[in-house]
Amino acid sequence: MSLALEDFLLRDLYVLVISTEHYHNSERLKEGITQVLTIINGQHQPWVNGQELLDDALQNKSSLPTGCRRIDVFLHGGLKKGHLTELVSPSSSGKTLICLRAASRVAKGWGKIIFLDSGNSFSSKRLAQFVTQTSDPSAYEVDKALQQVMNNIVCLSVFDIFTLFEVLHQLKNNLISQVDQHIRMIIIDSISSLITPILGGGGAQGHALMVSVGFLLKRLAHEHDICILVTNHMVAGEKGTSKPALGESWRGISHVRLLLTRDQARNISSMSVLRHPHMATGDRIEFEVQ
Amino acid sequence: MRILNSFIRKKKKNHLEEQYRIYKYQIGTNFERENPQMEVSSLPISASLRAKLISAGYSSLSSLLSASCSDLARDLKISENEAIGILRVASQRKGSERSNGTSSIVNGAQTAWDMLNEEESLGRITTSCSELDDILGGGISCKEVTEIGGVPGIGKTQLGIQLAVNVQIPMDYGGLQGKAIYIDTEGSFMVERALQIAEACLEDMQEYHGFLKKDLQACQLNRKPEDFLENIFYFRVCSYTEQIAVVNYLDKFISEHKDVKVVIIDSITFHFRQDFDDMALRTRLLGGMALKLMKLAKKYTLAVVLLNQVTTKYIEGSYQLTLALGDSWSHACTNRVILYWNGNERYAYIDKSPSIRSASAQYSVTGRGIRSSVSNCKRVKMMSRVRIMEADTNACIKLDCLYHTPWDAAFPRTRMNV
Numbered sequence: 001m002s003l004a005l006e007d008f009l010l011r012d013l014y015v016l017v018i019s020t021e022h023y024h025n026s027e028r029l030k031e032g033i034t035q036v037l038t039i040i041n042g043q044h045q046p047w048v049n050g051q052e053l054l055d056d057a058l059q060n061k062s063s064l065p066t067g068c069r070r071i072d073v074f075l076h077g078g079l080k081k082g083h084l085t086e087l088v089s090p091s092s093s094g095k096t097l098i099c100l101r102a103a104s105r106v107a108k109g110w111g112k113i114i115f116l117d118s119g120n121s122f123s124s125k126r127l128a129q130f131v132t133q134t135s136d137p138s139a140y141e142v143d144k145a146l147q148q149v150m151n152n153i154v155c156l157s158v159f160d161i162f163t164l165f166e167v168l169h170q171l172k173n174n175l176i177s178q179v180d181q182h183i184r185m186i187i188i189d190s191i192s193s194l195i196t197p198i199l200g201g202g203g204a205q206g207h208a209l210m211v212s213v214g215f216l217l218k219r220l221a222h223e224h225d226i227c228i229l230v231t232n233h234m235v236a237g238e239k240g241t242s243k244p245a246l247g248e249s250w251r252g253i254s255h256v257r258l259l260l261t262r263d264q265a266r267n268i269s270s271m272s273v274l275r276h277p278h279m280a281t282g283d284r285i286e287f288e289v290q
Numbered sequence: 291m292r293i294l295n296s297f298i299r300k301k302k303k304n305h306l307e308e309q310y311r312i313y314k315y316q317i318g319t320n321f322e323r324e325n326p327q328m329e330v331s332s333l334p335i336s337a338s339l340r341a342k343l344i345s346a347g348y349s350s351l352s353s354l355l356s357a358s359c360s361d362l363a364r365d366l367k368i369s370e371n372e373a374i375g376i377l378r379v380a381s382q383r384k385g386s387e388r389s390n391g392t393s394s395i396v397n398g399a400q401t402a403w404d405m406l407n408e409e410e411s412l413g414r415i416t417t418s419c420s421e422l423d424d425i426l427g428g429g430i431s432c433k434e435v436t437e438i439g440g441v442p443g444i445g446k447t448q449l450g451i452q453l454a455v456n457v458q459i460p461m462d463y464g465g466l467q468g469k470a471i472y473i474d475t476e477g478s479f480m481v482e483r484a485l486q487i488a489e490a491c492l493e494d495m496q497e498y499h500g501f502l503k504k505d506l507q508a509c510q511l512n513r514k515p516e517d518f519l520e521n522i523f524y525f526r527v528c529s530y531t532e533q534i535a536v537v538n539y540l541d542k543f544i545s546e547h548k549d550v551k552v553v554i555i556d557s558i559t560f561h562f563r564q565d566f567d568d569m570a571l572r573t574r575l576l577g578g579m580a581l582k583l584m585k586l587a588k589k590y591t592l593a594v595v596l597l598n599q600v601t602t603k604y605i606e607g608s609y610q611l612t613l614a615l616g617d618s619w620s621h622a623c624t625n626r627v628i629l630y631w632n633g634n635e636r637y638a639y640i641d642k643s644p645s646i647r648s649a650s651a652q653y654s655v656t657g658r659g660i661r662s663s664v665s666n667c668k669r670v671k672m673m674s675r676v677r678i679m680e681a682d683t684n685a686c687i688k689l690d691c692l693y694h695t696p697w698d699a700a701f702p703r704t705r706m707n708v
Contacts, residue, residue, distance in 0.1 A: 006347055112395075114395065115402075119435075119584060119622075119624055120584050121644040123644040124402045124409050125406065126645045127406075128402075128406055151402070155400055155402060155405060156399040157585075159584055162332065165332040166383060169332070170396050174396070183395065192618075196618060200571075200574060201574060205340060212329070233618060233620075235616075235617050242617060
């Protein structure tokens with residue numbers, strides 16, 4: 001007789017032990033069962049108390065700057081490590097720009113960034129502009145500093161959800177096996193364009209994939225103190241209003257959800273909070289687009 | 291003796307099998323330790339196969355890898371071919387997971403510094419209108435998807451044909467020397483018009499050639515306008531299914547024709563605006579198509595140009611013109627250019643771009659194709675940038691506006707004889 005892992009999960013353990021009695025090798029089976037049970041019990045994560053959580057938060061989960069002072073002040077320091085931050089906005093209201101700005105700022109003195117691009121919109125030229133804007137004027141130094149900063153940003157094009165999974169799993173393995181990679185931030189611009197083609201259509205698979213991407217991201221963020229920034233678009237809601245895409249089940253996934261709007265005529269953008277662990281919904285600032 | 295031989299052989303075989311099993315077990319356990327949560331749900335396989343896998347107990351990648359294809363086929367009640375397919379996908383995934391010997395944190399990634407150096411050498415396709423090229427940063431960019439929209443009659447198709455011709459301008463003239471794919475969904479591609487534009491383009495090239503050689507007699511170019519037409523691959527599409535099929539086929543086609551540098555779809559909208567009740571399905575199909583086009587642009591370093599129609603939308607109490615296909619689609623392109631009328635003049639406006647600022651420029655559609663429309667006041671401005679080329683033997687002075695970029699030079703604009 002052999003036992004599958006399924007037996008342990010589905011059947012009553014007592015009944016399982018009894019059922020082995022009929023077989024000639026019942027002793028060995030029983031031994032095996034206890035062994036397997038200890039392995040299963042060893043799988044759970046260690047518990048932590050509130051004090052430890054707070055220490056971890058204060059020590060490892062600091063904030064990273066976004067490259068825009070007003071946003072940093074608004075968000076109490078910027079984008080928090082360990083959080084999944086989601087930027088929602090209509091088309092061409094500056095999501096990619098904010099991502100590039102944050103990347104340029106974090107790459108300059110904080111650590112490495114992985115930029116996953118699904119819309120061929122990663123503009124290294126624009127990025128270089130942001131980096132040199134705040135640098136010292138000496139030409140040679142600028143070039144050297146630029147190279148250093150730009151080498152901290154790694155970009156990869158991702159055109160379907162399965163590639164995204166592959167990349168994230170790869171990243172997870174590399175983060176575990178190689179001690180300190182100084183990866184501080186992962187940017188996915190945009191996650192909604194990867195998920196939209198698989199959602200709906202009756203099957204639940206797309207849904208399952210979306211949720212597991214969300215959890216994988218959150219896990220990466222939490223375990224390796226990485227700040228994750230993803231962008232989402234808007235779709236038409238009821239009565240001519242618009243709402244963030246990807247629906248209700250995605251809504252619960254991100255820690256922070258920020259809505260970005262842009263007034264074309266005045267060239268002013270505004271950011272408001274849709275969801276935040278400790279800020280009130282509806283808090284809002286305006287800032288100038290550069 | 292024979293029996294003994296076969297016995298030995300059998301024993302050898304058993305031994306090999308045993309070794310193989312041990313080996314496989316080792317890989318499996320190592321893999322298991324590294325990837326405790328690798329689930330089959332993240333593999334690119336169909337939903338029904340995935341459900342069968344999970345219900346048969348294959349929930350992790352490692353359990354899948356330790357199975358043979360015949361076991362898998364039996365357990366899942368599927369054909370061996372399908373089982374082989376699943377195993378191939380799984381082993382590919384595993385291969386990519388384990389090949390972390392390189393220094394990069396994720397395979398295939400590029401640093402921004404490398405990309406910056408690459409971006410500078412990236413070609414652009416001129417629109418033949420210097421003002422439009424200026425605001426586009428030199429022309430339509432390769433590796434990006436550019437959406438061009440506007441009301442009927444504004445010149446979308448004209449611009450499309452112009453780009454299909456201009457992409458073929460030889461390297462010596464600052465062009466890309468590529469070929470074009472033209473996907474026509476509306477039946478608006480006119481071959482006579484393409485010939486006209488090609489002739490005009492060739493004339494411009496010859497003129498430029500004359501300047502280059504400092505010789506009044508236009509040198510003979512060994513190209514005919516018909517050659518331009520030969521390098522435009524034309525697909526006529528009559529339904530949205532055909533459109534999806536063509537987009538799927540493009541990858542194979544371009545891998546066989548690597549010199550294709552532009553893909554023009556005129557228009558992306560047409561078939562998707564009719565006979566569509568299920569809007570969610572439309573969003574899904576368009577989203578998938580957009581990603582495929584993005585992938586093409588990146589993989590083969592080519593420009594994708596999507597022409598789009600306009601529609602009215604009810605915003606804040608009034609009807610306004612916007613591009614068709616809705617909000618989700620508006621995220622599907624890298625750059626967006628909107629063509630519009632301003633009085634009797636045609637203008638182009640950059641509505642979206644990650645790298646260039648919003649700006650508008652005037653252009654015109656002439657018999658020779660898209661050209662800059664330099665009105666009188668503009669001409670004065672341009673005169674200040676005029677440089678004197680060189681006096682020739684006839685004491686005829688050619689004036690020509692300054693060339694900003696190599697591809698700009700392909701089209702001398704304001705030329706006068708004094």
